Amino acid sequence: MNDLTSANSELLALAGRVKEASRLVRLASAQQKNDALGYMAEGLEHAGEEILAANADDVDRAGRDGMPSTQVDRLRLTKARISDMAAQVLEVAALADPVGQVTRGYRLANGLAVSRERVPLGVVGIIYENRPNVTSDAAALCLKSGNAAFLRGSSAAFASNRAIASVLSEALAKAGLPREAVALVPDASRESAVAFMRLRGYIDCLIPRGGRSLIAAIEEHATVPYIIDGEGNCHIFVDASADLDAAENIVRNAKVQRPSVCNAVETVLVHRAVAPEFLSRIDRLLPEVEIHGDGETCTAISRAVPATEEDWATEYLDLKLAIRVVDGVEAAVDHISRYGTGHSEAILTNDYANANLFVREVDAAAVLVNASTRFVDGNQLGLGAEIGISTQKLHARGPMGLEALTTERYVIEGNGQVRG
Amino acid sequence: MNDLTSANSELLALAGRVKEASRLVRLASAQQKNDALGYMAEGLEHAGEEILAANADDVDRAGRDGMPSTQVDRLRLTKARISDMAAQVLEVAALADPVGQVTRGYRLANGLAVSRERVPLGVVGIIYENRPNVTSDAAALCLKSGNAAFLRGSSAAFASNRAIASVLSEALAKAGLPREAVALVPDASRESAVAFMRLRGYIDCLIPRGGRSLIAAIEEHATVPYIIDGEGNCHIFVDASADLDAAENIVRNAKVQRPSVCNAVETVLVHRAVAPEFLSRIDRLLPEVEIHGDGETCTAISRAVPATEEDWATEYLDLKLAIRVVDGVEAAVDHISRYGTGHSEAILTNDYANANLFVREVDAAAVLVNASTRFVDGNQLGLGAEIGISTQKLHARGPMGLEALTTERYVIEGNGQVRG
Numbered sequence: 001m002n003d004l005t006s007a008n009s010e011l012l013a014l015a016g017r018v019k020e021a022s023r024l025v026r027l028a029s030a031q032q033k034n035d036a037l038g039y040m041a042e043g044l045e046h047a048g049e050e051i052l053a054a055n056a057d058d059v060d061r062a063g064r065d066g067m068p069s070t071q072v073d074r075l076r077l078t079k080a081r082i083s084d085m086a087a088q089v090l091e092v093a094a095l096a097d098p099v100g101q102v103t104r105g106y107r108l109a110n111g112l113a114v115s116r117e118r119v120p121l122g123v124v125g126i127i128y129e130n131r132p133n134v135t136s137d138a139a140a141l142c143l144k145s146g147n148a149a150f151l152r153g154s155s156a157a158f159a160s161n162r163a164i165a166s167v168l169s170e171a172l173a174k175a176g177l178p179r180e181a182v183a184l185v186p187d188a189s190r191e192s193a194v195a196f197m198r199l200r201g202y203i204d205c206l207i208p209r210g211g212r213s214l215i216a217a218i219e220e221h222a223t224v225p226y227i228i229d230g231e232g233n234c235h236i237f238v239d240a241s242a243d244l245d246a247a248e249n250i251v252r253n254a255k256v257q258r259p260s261v262c263n264a265v266e267t268v269l270v271h272r273a274v275a276p277e278f279l280s281r282i283d284r285l286l287p288e289v290e291i292h293g294d295g296e297t298c299t300a301i302s303r304a305v306p307a308t309e310e311d312w313a314t315e316y317l318d319l320k321l322a323i324r325v326v327d328g329v330e331a332a333v334d335h336i337s338r339y340g341t342g343h344s345e346a347i348l349t350n351d352y353a354n355a356n357l358f359v360r361e362v363d364a365a366a367v368l369v370n371a372s373t374r375f376v377d378g379n380q381l382g383l384g385a386e387i388g389i390s391t392q393k394l395h396a397r398g399p400m401g402l403e404a405l406t407t408e409r410y411v412i413e414g415n416g417q418v419r420g
Numbered sequence: 421m422n423d424l425t426s427a428n429s430e431l432l433a434l435a436g437r438v439k440e441a442s443r444l445v446r447l448a449s450a451q452q453k454n455d456a457l458g459y460m461a462e463g464l465e466h467a468g469e470e471i472l473a474a475n476a477d478d479v480d481r482a483g484r485d486g487m488p489s490t491q492v493d494r495l496r497l498t499k500a501r502i503s504d505m506a507a508q509v510l511e512v513a514a515l516a517d518p519v520g521q522v523t524r525g526y527r528l529a530n531g532l533a534v535s536r537e538r539v540p541l542g543v544v545g546i547i548y549e550n551r552p553n554v555t556s557d558a559a560a561l562c563l564k565s566g567n568a569a570f571l572r573g574s575s576a577a578f579a580s581n582r583a584i585a586s587v588l589s590e591a592l593a594k595a596g597l598p599r600e601a602v603a604l605v606p607d608a609s610r611e612s613a614v615a616f617m618r619l620r621g622y623i624d625c626l627i628p629r630g631g632r633s634l635i636a637a638i639e640e641h642a643t644v645p646y647i648i649d650g651e652g653n654c655h656i657f658v659d660a661s662a663d664l665d666a667a668e669n670i671v672r673n674a675k676v677q678r679p680s681v682c683n684a685v686e687t688v689l690v691h692r693a694v695a696p697e698f699l700s701r702i703d704r705l706l707p708e709v710e711i712h713g714d715g716e717t718c719t720a721i722s723r724a725v726p727a728t729e730e731d732w733a734t735e736y737l738d739l740k741l742a743i744r745v746v747d748g749v750e751a752a753v754d755h756i757s758r759y760g761t762g763h764s765e766a767i768l769t770n771d772y773a774n775a776n777l778f779v780r781e782v783d784a785a786a787v788l789v790n791a792s793t794r795f796v797d798g799n800q801l802g803l804g805a806e807i808g809i810s811t812q813k814l815h816a817r818g819p820m821g822l823e824a825l826t827t828e829r830y831v832i833e834g835n836g837q838v839r840g
Binding site: 027108114121204219220227246253254337359361363364366369370371375376382394395407409412414417 | 532663672785787813834
């Protein structure tokens with residue numbers, strides 16, 4: 001059932017306790033879970049000084065270790081950030097409880113009453129990087145959906161994570177729930193990450209939140225079920241019939257509003273018929289963005305540098321944009337099916353047939369018509385907070401809210417039926 | 421994205437063609453898919469002699485290789501079995517097409533129209549053992565749900581599978597669909613199985629249909645997403661208030677009707693208050709079944725042999741039954757949470773509170789009250805044919821019909837919206 005040889009015994013013992021905790025939290029009422037979330041938010045505010053002190057240790061060490069400043073920024077907490085974390089926990093508390101929802105119900109000819117009901121997954125494992133706020137965000141979503149949260153943060157954020165997790169466990173206890181329904185792996189070594197992803201029988205779903213090397217390690221070593229929150233190499237195709245004023249707004253929004261996130265646009269495909277006009281607009285529109293273009297783009301935008309094969313395949317997560325001129329919607333779809341990562345793909349058009357064709361043929365978690373790719377986000381789409389954005393097709397695709405942290409079971413009620 | 425080092429180049433080239441085929445079959449209309457299924461059924465009937473000749477080669481070789489006769493039985497085709505395969509394909513054709521179903525739709529405050537729509541997974545990989553009928557059953561379900569079927573059967577059934585797959589590809593071509601929307605791996609070596617489960621980027625979902633060693637190999641080596649169709653160590657708890665006549669029927673049905681399948685009962689838990697009466701009934705009821713019991717059971721049923729720890733954990737798939745006397749519903753739930761595999765668990769009771777407690781606390785794909793575990797089957801539960809029964813929690817849990825072969829994507833339609 002599980003591969004224990006590579007897991008150290010301390011981790012294994014903890015995993016056993018988290019699994020036990022999951023059996024109790026699975027049965028907790030919505031009220032009890034909301035009480036715990038309320039105590040968590042309170043606790044984060046009250047323990048602000050202790051969390052900041054622990055975080056200062058992490059930040060100092062990171063500075064000494066030469067961590068790049070953008071990463072140190074992610075690691076650093078402030079009083080305001082802790083208040084945001086508490087507010088986020090309360091937002092999760094305010095969401096509807098998915099547990100117990102009956103998604104389908106029917107009666108069979110033989111009289112059996114069949115229903116499908118949402119139940120928690122059990123233990124949700126999260127591997128994440130330097131942002132300490134993930135500790136409380138993920139824990140809150142897991143608890144609300146009736147799961148235990150088994151957290152494995154980075155070593156750089158260990159003191160911060162430990163201080164936060166301790167507050168969360170205290171809140172669970174205050175609400176009469178097991179402390180280890182939120183548990184932090186005490187050893188943040190690379191070996192422990194591999195052991196963690198091999199805790200088959202203890203982790204029901206692993207959600208890695210990190211870059212390529214983490215995803216590659218999961219694919220290679222994980223024996224537990226997992227959901228990949230992968231890259232978003234998102235495209236916007238500006239068709240010949242697009243409203244170019246709207247297209248300007250959308251491209252700017254999708255590239256510049258927050259370039260470091262997975263739903264930002266990375267390549268714009270422009271229909272040849274509007275290329276001269278739209279490319280010159282882009283040149284003025286995005287002065288702060290480095291343009292990597294094909295031949296026609298480089299002709300139209302003198303500051304553009306020639307795009308390589310790698311540019312088409314790259315999720316920049318930065319103020320960089322690849323641009324290619326294409327012959328039409330079919331060529332745009334071909335480009336996307338070759339280079340896209342199945343995240344979010346948009347067409348800007350006023351042509352009904354082209355919109356239909358694009359929506360039909362593009363295979364991605366989200367396909368958009370005349371809207372910014374930045375909308376592909378759990379909160380924006382009305383799911384409430386999100387635990388990640390799945391780029392795989394199994395279980396959950398696209399933004400994952402509370403429902404993605406549940407599974408459905410059959411409940412079958414009879415009065416003595418046997419199979420004929 | 422994918423690990424090609426261990427995949428041989430022939431397999432990789434085939435995988436590329438199957439992926440291409442999946443892009444076309446994904447867009448096929450329900451009519452076109454049904455036409456192909458009709459041609460498949462016709463083709464199987466027409467090519468009966470060729471399939472039987474190929475199968476005779478497999479059966480002869482299996483005999484020479486000393487394959488056990490029960491396995492040879494599974495491998496052997498007859499004219500009637502081929503007709504059953506054709507009929508099964510037509511049954512799949514008659515099911516509703518899941519592709520394009522809108523599962524949710526709403527409009528956001530900013531005017532964006534959001535819908536979630538079922539779309540095919542893409543390429544579904546199936547690794548299976550000696551039953552050649554799986555070739556057509558799986559291919560039909562994959563096609564109906566808009567997927568390409570990438571099949572890797574056993575070497576023992578290779579000639580049979582090749583003959584069947586060839587008929588299916590011919591039918592696809594006749595319907596104007598790509599032949600390689602059904603493809604059989606030409607090399608059935610163990611190395612090829614490992615290479616197959618590492619075709620990341622080519623297989624969107626792998627469904628292994630086989631025993632423990634196959635599952636273990638998948639957990640260890642697979643880099644593609646997969647769904648485990650695992651063991652069913654199913655229990656029936658006979659409560660103090662159970663109608664013992666109904667309980668007799670149900671236990672007999674669940675054990676004897678078809679002992680070799682995963683939804684057959686393996687352990688019966690009997691409430692102490694009715695143990696003397698019910699155990700003596702079981703003794704008479706199941707003369708052909710070997711009983712492995714705890715101390716009290718062995719006292720009541722003289723032919724019973726003492727159960728070991730291993731008996732509680734074993735999926736017999738045979739005319740064997742473990743029996744344990746327990747103090748009540750809580751003890752039954754504890755036993756099940758310790759030894760169950762999360763498949764199908766039943767309580768037989770007339771006590772409302774106990775039924776509720778059992779349903780609430782038992783964590784399994786299906787929980788039944790006063791009905792046989794044998795109902796946990798896609799066909800019985802109204803899903804139509806099934807591709808397997810998932811014992812994991814991600815994506816699909818319990819019987820998997822056509823919906824389990826789809827994923828949901830977001831379609832977001834706007835008129836120029838950008839994120840604020």
